[in-house]
Amino acid sequence: MTNTTTTVTPIKISSKRSAEDRAFRGLARGAGLGTFVILFLIGLFLLIEAIPAFRSQGLRFFTNTGWQTTGPHPTFGVLSALTGSIIISIIGLAVAIPVSLATALFINEYAPAKVLGFVPVKNFLTAAVDLMAAVPSIIYGMWGFFVLQPHTTGLEQWLSTYLGFIPVFKSSTGLYTSSFLICGIIVGIMCMPIITSLCREVFSLTPNGEREGAMSLGASRARVIRDVVFPFAKGGVIGSIMLGLGRALGEAIAVAIIISLAFPINFHILQAGGNSIAALIALNWGSGGSLGTSALLAAGLVLFAITLIINMVASRIVNASMADRR
Amino acid sequence: MTSVSPPAKIAIKKIRPREFKPSDIGILALSVASSFSIVWILFFQLTLLSGALGFVVMWIPIFLFMYWLVNRQLFTRQVAIDRLIGSIVTLGALLMMLPLVLLAIFVFERGLPLLSWHVLTHTQQGVVYTPGSHDIGGVAHALVGTIEQVIIAAVLGIPAAVLTAIFINEVGGNFTKSVRVVVTAMSGTPAIVAGVFIYSIWVTRFGYSGFAGALALAIILLPTVTRGTEEVLKVVHNDLREASMALAAPEWRTVWSVVLPTARSGLVTSVLLGVAVSIGETAPLIMTIFGNQVMNTNPFSGPQMALSLLAYKQIKVPLQSQIDLGYTAALILFILVFTVFILARLLAGGAGKGKGSKRKALMARLRPTPGVAMEVMDDEADLPETEYEIEREQVSNAAQPRKGNDDE
Amino acid sequence: MTMSDSMANTETVATDRKVASSASAGTAPSLRIDGVSAAQLESVGIHAWFGERLVLENVDLVMERTKVTALIGPSGCGKSTFLRILNRMHEIVPSASLAGRVELDGDDIYDPNQRAATVRRHIGMVFQRPNPFPAMSIRDNVLAGLRFNKIRSSHKDEIVEEALVKAGLWSEVKDRQGALGGALSGGQQQRLCIARALAVKPAVLLMDEPCSALDPGSTLRIEQTIQEIAEEVTVVIVTHNMQQALRVSDKTAFFLAQDGNPGYIVEAGPTKEIFESPKDPRTADYVNGRFG
Numbered sequence A: 001m002t003n004t005t006t007t008v009t010p011i012k013i014s015s016k017r018s019a020e021d022r023a024f025r026g027l028a029r030g031a032g033l034g035t036f037v038i039l040f041l042i043g044l045f046l047l048i049e050a051i052p053a054f055r056s057q058g059l060r061f062f063t064n065t066g067w068q069t070t071g072p073h074p075t076f077g078v079l080s081a082l083t084g085s086i087i088i089s090i091i092g093l094a095v096a097i098p099v100s101l102a103t104a105l106f107i108n109e110y111a112p113a114k115v116l117g118f119v120p121v122k123n124f125l126t127a128a129v130d131l132m133a134a135v136p137s138i139i140y141g142m143w144g145f146f147v148l149q150p151h152t153t154g155l156e157q158w159l160s161t162y163l164g165f166i167p168v169f170k171s172s173t174g175l176y177t178s179s180f181l182i183c184g185i186i187v188g189i190m191c192m193p194i195i196t197s198l199c200r201e202v203f204s205l206t207p208n209g210e211r212e213g214a215m216s217l218g219a220s221r222a223r224v225i226r227d228v229v230f231p232f233a234k235g236g237v238i239g240s241i242m243l244g245l246g247r248a249l250g251e252a253i254a255v256a257i258i259i260s261l262a263f264p265i266n267f268h269i270l271q272a273g274g275n276s277i278a279a280l281i282a283l284n285w286g287s288g289g290s291l292g293t294s295a296l297l298a299a300g301l302v303l304f305a306i307t308l309i310i311n312m313v314a315s316r317i318v319n320a321s322m323a324d325r326r
Numbered sequence B: 001m002t003s004v005s006p007p008a009k010i011a012i013k014k015i016r017p018r019e020f021k022p023s024d025i026g027i028l029a030l031s032v033a034s035s036f037s038i039v040w041i042l043f044f045q046l047t048l049l050s051g052a053l054g055f056v057v058m059w060i061p062i063f064l065f066m067y068w069l070v071n072r073q074l075f076t077r078q079v080a081i082d083r084l085i086g087s088i089v090t091l092g093a094l095l096m097m098l099p100l101v102l103l104a105i106f107v108f109e110r111g112l113p114l115l116s117w118h119v120l121t122h123t124q125q126g127v128v129y130t131p132g133s134h135d136i137g138g139v140a141h142a143l144v145g146t147i148e149q150v151i152i153a154a155v156l157g158i159p160a161a162v163l164t165a166i167f168i169n170e171v172g173g174n175f176t177k178s179v180r181v182v183v184t185a186m187s188g189t190p191a192i193v194a195g196v197f198i199y200s201i202w203v204t205r206f207g208y209s210g211f212a213g214a215l216a217l218a219i220i221l222l223p224t225v226t227r228g229t230e231e232v233l234k235v236v237h238n239d240l241r242e243a244s245m246a247l248a249a250p251e252w253r254t255v256w257s258v259v260l261p262t263a264r265s266g267l268v269t270s271v272l273l274g275v276a277v278s279i280g281e282t283a284p285l286i287m288t289i290f291g292n293q294v295m296n297t298n299p300f301s302g303p304q305m306a307l308s309l310l311a312y313k314q315i316k317v318p319l320q321s322q323i324d325l326g327y328t329a330a331l332i333l334f335i336l337v338f339t340v341f342i343l344a345r346l347l348a349g350g351a352g353k354g355k356g357s358k359r360k361a362l363m364a365r366l367r368p369t370p371g372v373a374m375e376v377m378d379d380e381a382d383l384p385e386t387e388y389e390i391e392r393e394q395v396s397n398a399a400q401p402r403k404g405n406d407d408e
Numbered sequence C: 001m002t003m004s005d006s007m008a009n010t011e012t013v014a015t016d017r018k019v020a021s022s023a024s025a026g027t028a029p030s031l032r033i034d035g036v037s038a039a040q041l042e043s044v045g046i047h048a049w050f051g052e053r054l055v056l057e058n059v060d061l062v063m064e065r066t067k068v069t070a071l072i073g074p075s076g077c078g079k080s081t082f083l084r085i086l087n088r089m090h091e092i093v094p095s096a097s098l099a100g101r102v103e104l105d106g107d108d109i110y111d112p113n114q115r116a117a118t119v120r121r122h123i124g125m126v127f128q129r130p131n132p133f134p135a136m137s138i139r140d141n142v143l144a145g146l147r148f149n150k151i152r153s154s155h156k157d158e159i160v161e162e163a164l165v166k167a168g169l170w171s172e173v174k175d176r177q178g179a180l181g182g183a184l185s186g187g188q189q190q191r192l193c194i195a196r197a198l199a200v201k202p203a204v205l206l207m208d209e210p211c212s213a214l215d216p217g218s219t220l221r222i223e224q225t226i227q228e229i230a231e232e233v234t235v236v237i238v239t240h241n242m243q244q245a246l247r248v249s250d251k252t253a254f255f256l257a258q259d260g261n262p263g264y265i266v267e268a269g270p271t272k273e274i275f276e277s278p279k280d281p282r283t284a285d286y287v288n289g290r291f292g
């Protein structure tokens, strides 16, 4: 009997499909490929339109800090905007990560399905997080500018008075509005929903057996979180935070409303004035002549490239970590 | 293993609430009060901190420390840490909700006073932004613009998104994974990049128009809806696809008549969520629709306005009445988004469907391998037929319980 | 509704179908069994792999027309795999491959010119777990196969009734055909799935443990159904229930896969013989519950 196995080879199964199925597959495949095409076109067309700007500045586009696109000697560069974006994102993540992780854990581990027998806390929180993701950034920006900012200056003043010896908390202007810190807080709030919902999803994939095994050994919830939930979720959490970072780097309108553009590179997060790529594009659109537009598109290209890399890496991490758990 | 764990889970869960006794509530209240007073004295009286944010920022760590300390003194270290983590987590969730609540209060408080029929039916045509001018105009042109742009974006983006999700989940192929990664990456591409892209590919040739804005919105909508749709398609039971195939259905039929209808409610939800997000986008509209003052109902030619862009522009006008109009535009925007969002939730057919704890069970069923599916089947407790089977066989005087075969 | 009534309807439906499918017959030249109510299915030298792993080896089995053939054997011996090979569902699994031939009245269903969909239209399948389409009504579920295959008919009502009668579900659902398919009990759902498979008038009906998710009442009901439909259609049924095999089948094939070796048929023959005077001692042990 075993001799025959060596001689028998699988037949080739003809996978002939009907014309309509081939059309259907073609359509779906076209849509799938379309995403590649769009991504490619974004890069291509931004590059084409950015050529005048790169021509004018060459590599100095990446090292210049000013933004002078008109006149006989235009000098402009993306460096200060880029550092500004990074500073805002770091502050944003510092705000968003603890709150998001805590919320995700609360929803997954702590929230009772119903409080007092009828308030569906868990579902309510989940829905609220989703709603926060849908709230327009213009509203976050307005709220940050008109409501949060007046309540923040006190803290900023205090920090610069008592902790001013730390360079980042120094403020030379004495003005505390329109600062990186406020932008960062708002951007952080805006990143919370995505980080929360992704982390929640990752946490919920923790194998039940291990969780309950630990619990039945008398582990407290804190222990279960530390020893079971976190180790399993590590990759996914890192990925979600990176996706949050991508969001933070790209936020335009909220930052544009709050910040007052200032072009010197500035690490003083409490001080008025700052810069960010996305906000720069939003604020300077339509001014600065055709070279100005080209320069903004070049800045957009830089932003696109950075977020693309971050998101690619992040989504790989997230997908991989979820794939093993499923 | 599964035969032991469930009772343990129930036992642990039931005990939890009782672990937190009334006296513990006292401890909690005490910690809150004392930390409150410490912050009040130390920071607000002695070092002159002011502002709500400062207060919250100072209060939280001090409260957590106090709470930990008290529990540490009264109970064991484990209890103290467990409670500390518990309160951090709960506080985090509260902090998360805080902005949402404050935002909602903010838009209603500031936007409601000006909301009127007049504002909804008038445009900014002929409005002069000088102090003392009585006519503040309205938002009608922006409302029309938003609606048109979002509808066009939906018409363009949703079919593409659903097809892409179908490609990833139903058709498959060599580059399914890469498409999924690209879609995720696209969903993280900043909205303003979509705007400058459409500017460079479309506006430079055809000029500003509502349609250009819709193109940008479609790009933003596409990945969101694709991912949502993919998730709901995954939840459709694979048995149904096989049943359909066994009935000789062509692939497109299986998708169109079986998979999509089965996933309908989830599908509608993910589509509406995508639409809700795109309604509020502002940044990409700056360089695509440009914005104007007058009614332009034709999305295919000339600048248009949108609610979000109007709000953005009005709050920059140094005139309180115009800033107020911006608030009103934001309120209308918020109401629109909220309505679509609630609609999405309601149509989801029961909150949390296909998510959360059920998800894993669902995921387990999705595997296309019959062998695995049957294994899962055997584990499932909701099928007590084996017992019946045995009973029946005893009745019919047979000594062949089918369980015996499975045990091998 | 009596049986003779439904037989009368069968006539109309059968002719209907002949007309409808002759239009599309050009696409599948090698399989012309339209209008034939049952056919003989024969597997010749079937081997099956999942990836590199051989799970079935050299399976020869004749499943005679209008007879019920039962496939029995311990779990994991490849019964389901074999059954799925019989209507080309096996190839859905990406890593799956096979060798050998399956002949439906002499036509090889794996012929390169043969389309899987055509094969499946003639060889229906009922699954272990009832799987009516939840978004369709009972009526639409029954008609799904016709719709999927673009078979048009002006006798939809008769087709629905006939299929439901044959599946033994008619009296229970005749007044609520508009209800969703998921709104039935498990046993009713399974009978609905049988009705759905019968509505396209297959030549062969494959059933993979159709009763394992059902209560005793529904099981008896379905066994009755199987015996009734066997008059018109060849039935192949996988079952872990020896009594069921004994009750419903005319012929039984005993599959076995030992110590990680591929599965094969130890013994096949008339059910009576397999159960009462098996030639192979392993068969005797298995049917008497001494291993499994």
Ligand SMILES: Nc1ncnc2c1ncn2[C@@H]1O[C@H](COP(=O)(O)OP(=O)(O)OP(=O)(O)O)[C@@H](O)[C@H]1O
Pocket: B368, B369, B370, B371, B372, B374, C050, C055, C073, C074, C075, C076, C077, C078, C079, C080, C081, C082, C093
């Ligand atoms: N999708 C698959 N991928 C890989 N191996 C599979 C797959 N499906 C089945 N197998 C393997 O093929 C062999 C035969 O499986 P099959 O499902 O045909 O057994 P069976 O006789 O139907 O068992 P049961 O009585 O439990 O249903 C088993 O060893 C199984 O592990």
Ligand SMILES: [Mg+2]
Pocket: B374, C079, C080, C081, C208
């Ligand atoms: Mg099986």
